[in-house]
Amino acid sequence: xxxxxxxxxxxxxxxxxxxxxxxxxxxxxxxxxxxxxxxxxxxxxxxxxxxxxxxxxxxxxxxxxxxxxxxxxxxxxxxxxxxxxxxxxxxxxxxxxxxxxxxxxxxxxxxxxxxxxxxxxxxxxxxxxxxxxxxxxxxxxxxxxxxxxxxxxxxxxxxxxxxxxxxxxxxxxxxxxxxxxxxxxxxxxxxxxxxxxxxxxxxxxxxxxxxxxxxxxxxxxxxxxxxxxxxxxxxxxxxxxxxxxxxxxxxxxxxxxxxxxxxxxxxxxxxxxxxxxxxxxxxxxx
Numbered sequence: 001x002x003x004x005x006x007x008x009x010x011x012x013x014x015x016x017x018x019x020x021x022x023x024x025x026x027x028x029x030x031x032x033x034x035x036x037x038x039x040x041x042x043x044x045x046x047x048x049x050x051x052x053x054x055x056x057x058x059x060x061x062x063x064x065x066x067x068x069x070x071x072x073x074x075x076x077x078x079x080x081x082x083x084x085x086x087x088x089x090x091x092x093x094x095x096x097x098x099x100x101x102x103x104x105x106x107x108x109x110x111x112x113x114x115x116x117x118x119x120x121x122x123x124x125x126x127x128x129x130x131x132x133x134x135x136x137x138x139x140x141x142x143x144x145x146x147x148x149x150x151x152x153x154x155x156x157x158x159x160x161x162x163x164x165x166x167x168x169x170x171x172x173x174x175x176x177x178x179x180x181x182x183x184x185x186x187x188x189x190x191x192x193x194x195x196x197x198x199x200x201x202x203x204x205x206x207x208x209x210x211x212x213x214x215x216x217x218x219x220x221x222x223x224x225x226x227x228x229x230x231x232x233x234x235x236x237x238x239x240x241x242x243x244x245x246x247x248x249x250x251x252x253x254x255x256x257x258x259x260x261x262x263x264x265x266x267x268x269x270x271x272x273x274x275x276x277x278x279x280x281x282x283x284x285x286x
Contacts, residue, residue, distance in 0.1 A: 007040030007136030009058040033276040039136035046246025055079040061087030083117035103234030112138040136160040140167035147174040182211040239277040244268040
């Protein structure tokens with residue numbers, strides 16, 4: 001099965017430390033790793049690892065840092081369509097500290113603010129044979145075209161609603177599965193009930209709100225309920241949501257919405273039990 005993942009690609013520099021630094025403090029990391037990152041990218045790598053073919057539609061460019069990213073994506077066997085292959089400025093980079101004691105992470109990144117691709121050269125041939133699409137909202141102009149085209153081709157569309165981004169309102173009417181974090185707040189939406197009402201009014205039939213280790217809340221046309229999250233000792237929560245979304249895209253191809261959420265949460269729980277965004281792949285047993 002083939003999945004298309006549209007959005008952000010970064011270079012993640014990840015440090016493991018026994019505490020977060022205070023103002024003016026220098027600390028020595030316990031461990032480090034460097035990996036390609038970004039919500040769509042990590043989701044695509046997860047989907048690929050679970051036995052499918054993932055295509056990443058992103059802006060990576062032509063910079064020495066870009067070559068580091070391409071090298072790992074090639075190792076992961078991803079198919080990559082670069083939205084601006086001649087872009088010479090560095091791609092977004094993220095600096096991340098993971099707290100060894102709690103597994104929590106602190107992230108600073110510029111995301112895709114300065115690397116928005118134009119959609120004028122996008123070929124919709126990329127949708128040929130695609131079975132599912134995930135959009136993370138970081139390449140909004142391109143994503144809007146992909147969302148409309150997916151609707152007319154009857155390709156199910158998933159959004160990773162990590163946070164609200166202007167332009168999402170143009171995409172949401174075409175979405176079949178809206179999986180959002182508790183930080184996803186459309187305009188004038190301040191509580192979860194506001195968010196769900198907003199999404200339901202747009203006709204989205206399947207909605208889920210994740211909130212870390214708290215239960216996943218979900219809504220379908222038939223019911224509302226919760227899915228409990230496995231209790232684990234978290235080593236590193238970085239990228240857990242991205243893994244969740246990639247795993248959901250895998251499971252929804254052969255399962256219903258509720259089962260897919262539950263199964264994806266189990267994969268994300270495994271990902272939280274090792275340092276970095278790739279090590280978990282060695283420990284996952286399906």
